[in-house]
Amino acid sequence: MRVISYNLRKHAAADELGALVDRWEPDVLCLQEANVEDLPTRIDGLRLAAATDRNRLGLALYFRENAFRFVDSVSLGLKKSLHDMVLKPAHERLLGVQLFDIDAAREITMASFHAAPLTAPNSLRRTQIRSALQALEQLGPGTPTFMVGDYNYPVFKERLGDQVREHGYDLSLSNLRTYTRYRFFKGHYDFVTSRGLSIGDVTTLPQGSSDHLPILVEAEYRRHGR
Secondary structure (H helix, E strand, O other), X not given: OEEXXXXXXXXXXXXXXXXXXXXXXXXXXXEEEEOHHHOOOEEOOEEEEEEOOOOOOEEEEEEEOOOEEEEEEEEEOOOOOHHHHHHOOOOOOEEEEEEEEOOOOEEEEEEEEEOOOOOOOHHHHHHHHHHHHHHHHHHOOOOOEEEEEEOOOOXXXXXXXXXXXXXXXXXXXXXXXXXXXXXXHXXXXXXXXXXXXXXXXXXXXXXXXXXXXXXXXXXXXXXXXX
């Protein structure tokens, strides 16, 4: 399966979605910083599964209609940073969707995630990530799980990787940096957290109107013993 994650930078890159889907043909599209009321219900064969509804800048997830069936969804607020408390950009930082893979005849949990901004400490983002994974386990107990999005975690990624592995997940980064706006904050911000899946190429796609570059993830179900 092919999954694209894209932070739209306050919806500025929304007009690129049609061309992005047409060129790269993802099976799932995960968005962050979207004006969800302005999102279309379908994009070139992809259907909107769910979106957050209490955020000024929301999350959304699309899936390919001929490959999956929608089962359930959940959107959650996570531990808040001072930035969240004062400016209130996002009440919900996790959108999880349970899908039924038609060809594989099994369910899979997909999620779009947006961590607290850089004004918060890494320890808070680690808490958010841990809470998000626990919530996804409740949505789809024991199913393969795939969480992608803007982790806002440019430094000390090794510690984050260790924590993720302690909880039975893998952390994957793309081949090139995904954030380029500020000189001192350039780097990898958009990650993949997975369980029960073999992650192949994670490719940073060309930059559009957003300060984040989209990433394209290729994944397959992990066979027993692998």
